[in-house]
Amino acid sequence: MVMSSYSSVAAVIKNKTKYHTSRLMLAGALVFTGVNIAHAADTLTLTAGSTPSSRPACFLDITTGKFEGYMPEIATEVARRAGFKLTFNAIPFSALLQSLLTNKIDMIVAGMSPTAQRKTKVDFSEDITSLGEGIYARNDNKKQYKTPQDFKGEVIGIMAGADYGPRIAAMHVAKEVKYYESPADLARDVQLGRISVGIDDYPIIKGEAAAGSLKGMHVVESYQPTQVDPIAFAFRKGNDALVMKVNKAIDSMKADGSLQKILSKWGMKYYAG
Numbered sequence: 001m002v003m004s005s006y007s008s009v010a011a012v013i014k015n016k017t018k019y020h021t022s023r024l025m026l027a028g029a030l031v032f033t034g035v036n037i038a039h040a041a042d043t044l045t046l047t048a049g050s051t052p053s054s055r056p057a058c059f060l061d062i063t064t065g066k067f068e069g070y071m072p073e074i075a076t077e078v079a080r081r082a083g084f085k086l087t088f089n090a091i092p093f094s095a096l097l098q099s100l101l102t103n104k105i106d107m108i109v110a111g112m113s114p115t116a117q118r119k120t121k122v123d124f125s126e127d128i129t130s131l132g133e134g135i136y137a138r139n140d141n142k143k144q145y146k147t148p149q150d151f152k153g154e155v156i157g158i159m160a161g162a163d164y165g166p167r168i169a170a171m172h173v174a175k176e177v178k179y180y181e182s183p184a185d186l187a188r189d190v191q192l193g194r195i196s197v198g199i200d201d202y203p204i205i206k207g208e209a210a211a212g213s214l215k216g217m218h219v220v221e222s223y224q225p226t227q228v229d230p231i232a233f234a235f236r237k238g239n240d241a242l243v244m245k246v247n248k249a250i251d252s253m254k255a256d257g258s259l260q261k262i263l264s265k266w267g268m269k270y271y272a273g
Contacts, residue, residue, distance in 0.1 A: 049105035055207035081249035094161035132225025134202030
């Protein structure tokens, strides 16, 4: 009887140890550094930051309250394949990096390029696509702009935080460079003649034109971008396991053609695939 009791107690201890070890292993497998998880057994949910008015990259549909565009659509499919869920927060482009670094969001889902400077602060996924800047002007401005050299003596407007902003400003060709937080404010000043041209990502201004947001204005198709840059998702440093899962999902989407299908749906002009 004594031997039997000792054996029973040992078996219980062994089973409890295995149970707790299994729970710890499960939790460890699900936790990504810097991402808060309420319950390890639940599906991981990340908060993505996206710009609310950057059609077709990402924009908030005011009729449905949902984020639309090729970046949210690709991110949602990536999340499904990688085994997590996404919620979206509307954040101006210039505030995205700071929001990520201060844990307000877990992922940047926008037209952001993995520049050398940004890579010192955050980690990026594999490239999703690539794009360059485009310009638009009032319909009574018939000038055939081809390069930034054609901005000589003019006042121009550029979206704040855009990679090409400092590049164009450093050329010291334009009379003045104004920066805007909102595409609507940029378009308004072009329409009112306060600036000669508005400069934004080419797919964005094409999307705005198609949506009727550039009334009395036109996209200048003769203009060639100063540079075509890749864009990707961004994460806080230290989330290597998460980035690996995301990259695996992106690779599978490239392989089965679903990534290009989404990009084509939104009329992307450049694709580094």
